[in-house]
Amino acid sequence: MSRVDAALKASGRSRYVADFTLANMAYAAVARSEMAHARIVSIDTSAARGCPGVIAVFTAADVTATPYGRALVDTPLLARDKVRFVGERVAAVVAATRHEAEYAAAMIEVEYEPLDAVFTPSEALAPGAPAVHEQPWAYQGAAAKEGDPINLIHRGTHGSKEAVDAALASAAFVVDHHYTTQGVHQGYLEPQACIAEYISDEEVRIWLTTKAPYRVREMVGKCLDIDPKKIELEPITLGGDFGGKGSPQDAPLCTELSRKTGRPIKMTLRYSEDLTAANPRHPAEIDVRIGADEQGRIVAASMVANLNAGAYGAFTPSVPAPHGAVEIPSYRVPLFYSEANRVYTNTVPRGNMRAPGAPQGTFALESAMDELALVVGIEPAELRRRNLLVTGEADASHVHWIEHRGLETLEAALNAVVPIEPPEGWLYGRGISVYSRPTTSMASTSLRLTPVDDGCLRVETPLVETGTGSHTVLRQMLADQLGFAPQNIEIVGVSTNDLPRDAGAGASRVTAGFAAVVDVAAKAWMNRSRDEAIVVEVNEDSGVDVGSYTVQIAQVAVDPSTGQLKILELLNAVDVAAIINPLAFQMQIDGGATMGVGFATLENLDEADGQVWAANMGEYKLPSARDVPRYKTVKVPGAIGLGTANVKNIGESTTPPVAAAIANAVFDSTKCRIRDLPITAEKIYQALKGQQ
Amino acid sequence: MNVKMTLNGEPFSAETPSDSLLVDVLRLNGFTGTKEGCGVGVCGACTVIVNEVPVASCIYLAALAQGQDVWTVEGLTTKDPALLDAFVEKEGMQCGICTPGQVVSAYALGIENPKASESEIREFMAGNLCRCTGYVTITESVRTYLASK
Numbered sequence: 001m002s003r004v005d006a007a008l009k010a011s012g013r014s015r016y017v018a019d020f021t022l023a024n025m026a027y028a029a030v031a032r033s034e035m036a037h038a039r040i041v042s043i044d045t046s047a048a049r050g051c052p053g054v055i056a057v058f059t060a061a062d063v064t065a066t067p068y069g070r071a072l073v074d075t076p077l078l079a080r081d082k083v084r085f086v087g088e089r090v091a092a093v094v095a096a097t098r099h100e101a102e103y104a105a106a107m108i109e110v111e112y113e114p115l116d117a118v119f120t121p122s123e124a125l126a127p128g129a130p131a132v133h134e135q136p137w138a139y140q141g142a143a144a145k146e147g148d149p150i151n152l153i154h155r156g157t158h159g160s161k162e163a164v165d166a167a168l169a170s171a172a173f174v175v176d177h178h179y180t181t182q183g184v185h186q187g188y189l190e191p192q193a194c195i196a197e198y199i200s201d202e203e204v205r206i207w208l209t210t211k212a213p214y215r216v217r218e219m220v221g222k223c224l225d226i227d228p229k230k231i232e233l234e235p236i237t238l239g240g241d242f243g244g245k246g247s248p249q250d251a252p253l254c255t256e257l258s259r260k261t262g263r264p265i266k267m268t269l270r271y272s273e274d275l276t277a278a279n280p281r282h283p284a285e286i287d288v289r290i291g292a293d294e295q296g297r298i299v300a301a302s303m304v305a306n307l308n309a310g311a312y313g314a315f316t317p318s319v320p321a322p323h324g325a326v327e328i329p330s331y332r333v334p335l336f337y338s339e340a341n342r343v344y345t346n347t348v349p350r351g352n353m354r355a356p357g358a359p360q361g362t363f364a365l366e367s368a369m370d371e372l373a374l375v376v377g378i379e380p381a382e383l384r385r386r387n388l389l390v391t392g393e394a395d396a397s398h399v400h401w402i403e404h405r406g407l408e409t410l411e412a413a414l415n416a417v418v419p420i421e422p423p424e425g426w427l428y429g430r431g432i433s434v435y436s437r438p439t440t441s442m443a444s445t446s447l448r449l450t451p452v453d454d455g456c457l458r459v460e461t462p463l464v465e466t467g468t469g470s471h472t473v474l475r476q477m478l479a480d481q482l483g484f485a486p487q488n489i490e491i492v493g494v495s496t497n498d499l500p501r502d503a504g505a506g507a508s509r510v511t512a513g514f515a516a517v518v519d520v521a522a523k524a525w526m527n528r529s530r531d532e533a534i535v536v537e538v539n540e541d542s543g544v545d546v547g548s549y550t551v552q553i554a555q556v557a558v559d560p561s562t563g564q565l566k567i568l569e570l571l572n573a574v575d576v577a578a579i580i581n582p583l584a585f586q587m588q589i590d591g592g593a594t595m596g597v598g599f600a601t602l603e604n605l606d607e608a609d610g611q612v613w614a615a616n617m618g619e620y621k622l623p624s625a626r627d628v629p630r631y632k633t634v635k636v637p638g639a640i641g642l643g644t645a646n647v648k649n650i651g652e653s654t655t656p657p658v659a660a661a662i663a664n665a666v667f668d669s670t671k672c673r674i675r676d677l678p679i680t681a682e683k684i685y686q687a688l689k690g691q692q
Numbered sequence: 693m694n695v696k697m698t699l700n701g702e703p704f705s706a707e708t709p710s711d712s713l714l715v716d717v718l719r720l721n722g723f724t725g726t727k728e729g730c731g732v733g734v735c736g737a738c739t740v741i742v743n744e745v746p747v748a749s750c751i752y753l754a755a756l757a758q759g760q761d762v763w764t765v766e767g768l769t770t771k772d773p774a775l776l777d778a779f780v781e782k783e784g785m786q787c788g789i790c791t792p793g794q795v796v797s798a799y800a801l802g803i804e805n806p807k808a809s810e811s812e813i814r815e816f817m818a819g820n821l822c823r824c825t826g827y828v829t830i831t832e833s834v835r836t837y838l839a840s841k
Contacts, residue, residue, distance in 0.1 A: 002780050009788030010779040010795055012725015012765035019724035099709075187823045189729040189737055190789040239727075239789030240823050271730045467787025467824050583783050583829070590826025591786065617730035617821075625827040626818040 003472045004491050014237045017193040017207045018268050028267040029101035031091040031108040033083035036346040036610030037117035044109040053100030058092045063256045068223035069314025073140040077253045084311035086610050087277030094261050117346035121306035124151035124343045132344035151344040153313040164337040167300035171291025175371045179364035181677045183605035185280040186353050187622050190239020191271050196254035197264040204231040208251045211241045211464045212504030213496050216248045223252045235493035241466040243352035247315040276612040279315050279351025282307040284360035288368040296376040298387050300335035309342045310349035317356040324357025330436045331387040333396035346610050355652035366433040366660030401547040405575040409636050413551040413573035416634045420568040422557030429669025431554045433661035438545040439649040444503035445513050446537035460494045462502035469584035470510050481522040508649030515645030549575040550653045554661035558669045563685030567629035577641030577648045588650045596658025598623045697757045700767025715749040725765040725792045736820030739793040740764050746800040765792035768799050774840040784833030786824030794820045798834045806841045
């Protein structure tokens with residue numbers, strides 16, 4: 001049985017947001033800031049108003065002054081008084097067609113008074129730095145307090161720095177290095193799009209490229225002072241997410257424009273707008289210090305990350321536990337200090353992207369582990385063997401996972417790797433990297449099951465299928481538990497008005513959440529009165545951290561005359577429990593690794609002076625079928641999963657370790673240590689030249 | 693201007709500004725199977741066939757299609773069911789936004805080099821990006837389609 005949506009998608013019949021047209025619909029386009037930081041002196045909209053097809057033009061003065069956001073509420077619909085990044089929405093045009101709206105938006109004249117700007121966390125945290133926001137502590141949900149460094153959004157620390165400093169001072173071996181990672185974009189091929197139809201405060205409909213419709217209706221409602229229950233997010237097909245489609249995007253603005261004009265409003269971003277003004281991954285500056293004893297056993301470690309959150313902090317990941325960029329979940333670390341600073345700068349606001357923080361942090365940590373192995377004088381694999389946690393031990397942040405299978409996964413990877421011959425004259429190297437990630441179920445979703453004629457079942461779900469195959473997995477679980485043939489179960493995505501809840505796809509919890517709700521549904525189904533529809537919901541946190549290890553081994557070849565890098569093979573050894581749909585599972589492994597390869601070697605928003613220079617896909621390089629390496633997968637079965645379905649995460653497991661696996665392999669082949677992503681031929685060439 | 697072409701084997705005409713792009717003319721006339729991704733001719737989501745050659749309809753003036761033989765994913769998967777079957781059977785997709793373009797390019801490869809090896813498939817399909825799959829199942833789908841010919 002194939003995917004539920006395969007034939008629809010392959011024949012072009014699936015409907016994405018950009019494919020919908022409503023009666024009487026008008027189109028919006030925005031004028032965006034060309035300045036990184038400037039006071040708005042005046043906005044002249046007269047030329048735009050005279051353009052063909054224009055219905056109305058809006059500036060901040062014409063729309064609600066209430067900002068929006070998830071935890072931190074700091075994002076305006078349109079820039080008010082000043083602009084904070086190149087690409088910020090300054091004015092909006094509503095016109096009869098998309099082209100007319102875009103043309104008129106280009107005719108808006110803004111007079112600016114430039115202000116000093118900050119582009120990196122270091123600049124933003126320097127004493128006397130210009131303020132991106134004058135009173136960042138005054139926003140609803142702000143963690144910053146008056147008197148903090150002016151551009152600090154949040155500082156999260158765990159452990160004692162003094163204790164770690166003391167232990168490192170007396171450790172037999174210490175490494176202390178600085179790693180940096182670039183800005184990258186989620187790279188979904190469907191640009192963000194929205195249609196909003198405001199009929200009255202009692203009736204609002206939104207079609208949005210989102211994976212979190214229930215969260216979006218809360219945020220739109222709060223911003224526009226509309227009861228969220230009156231806002232209906234319609235079911236859609238989503239053209240990729242990878243974390244980038246969890247914020248409300250342009251929905252608050254489009255809803256406001258619909259309210260003001262009395263027309264349904266559609267706004268589809270051009271991809272260049274998505275690259276420069278959506279919510280890409282945080283660039284990071286990470287300092288890692290690790291101390292070990294004579295045998296290479298870690299005695300203490302410190303990870304300090306400065307994360308560039310951009311001009312608004314509303315959708316930058318905020319978690320109470322150590323930030324993903326400074327976690328050490330895999331190793332025995334008796335003394336651990338972590339610090340993550342999320343910092344405002346005059347650059348594009350950042351958001352979530354596949355395993356938020358982990359690709360940056362794992363690059364730094366797993367590179368540093370290899371650097372430690374070098375000074376201790378043992379093999380990188382042996383260093384990891386001596387330090388990987390075993391079941392029963394707490395991790396560096398004092399979390400007890402249900403089990404640790406890092407050692408088994410490491411040995412499985414090492415046993416499976418077969419050396420590949422490099423091209424003649426090229427240098428050969430092999431690199432290893434470890435990542436582990438917990439699944440906590442946090443299942444919060446609902447289902448309606450309706451018996452239909454001929455022994456078929458109609459199942460409605462509020463969970464948006466982001467592309468992972470989640471609806472297919474749901475059908476399979478229901479078929480197994482209820483005894484239906486899969487082809488007799490129809491899975492239907494429904495609107496937020498039709499079912500009570502869903503937490504949104506993300507955090508590697510979708511399959512676990514479905515498993516929990518299917519358990520409840522199966523019981524309710526057995527006990528139902530005849531032929532009645534049933535609605536079930538779950539809202540629970542399992543409270544158990546079920547860990548999942550990935551060990552990667554990259555084999556690379558480097559051309560010593562040019563620095564050109566060729567990834568010969570990327571091996572993924574993954575620690576698995578039950579697998580519901582083997583092909584969908586494999587695609588998460590391969591697709592996740594491919595995204596890691598892009599981060600490690602190709603992708604770069606190329607930010608400088610507040611500009612995203614890779615502002616189109618000709619410059620922003622996603623890996624193509626020709627660029628990806630050969631993948632090899634080793635599954636290490638027998639793990640403990642969550643719930644009766646015994647499942648655990650996979651979607652965010654294989655992206656984070658890739659960059660370090662490749663950096664370590666490049667070191668193995670060339671003795672050049674690249675501590676700044678992406679790893680390009682130019683950097684390798686320069687490093688090789690520096691050795692001579 | 694009035695642009696006239698043969699679309700999916702049928703006569704088609706549309707009144708459109710002379711600077712319209714083919715992707716917009718198709719989509720505004722109900723052929724939304726053709727997607728717009730990057731808008732600069734790089735990602736391949738908007739691929740259609742003009743006179744048996746794949747083109748990026750997001751950088752192709754509709755006026756250039758005047759009098760030409762144009763095929764979109766809707767028409768190709770109807771005309772050649774093996775194309776659809778291959779992508780369904782091998783699950784050459786996840787989110788599906790790039791899939792119509794992949795399907796159209798697979799058809800074009802079937803015309804140009806039906807005996808393509810895996811590396812030739814990957815080379816030919818490099819103009820159709822996919823962010824989800826890692827390309828293994830897409831390559832398998834294309835191979836399966838070519839084998840059916």
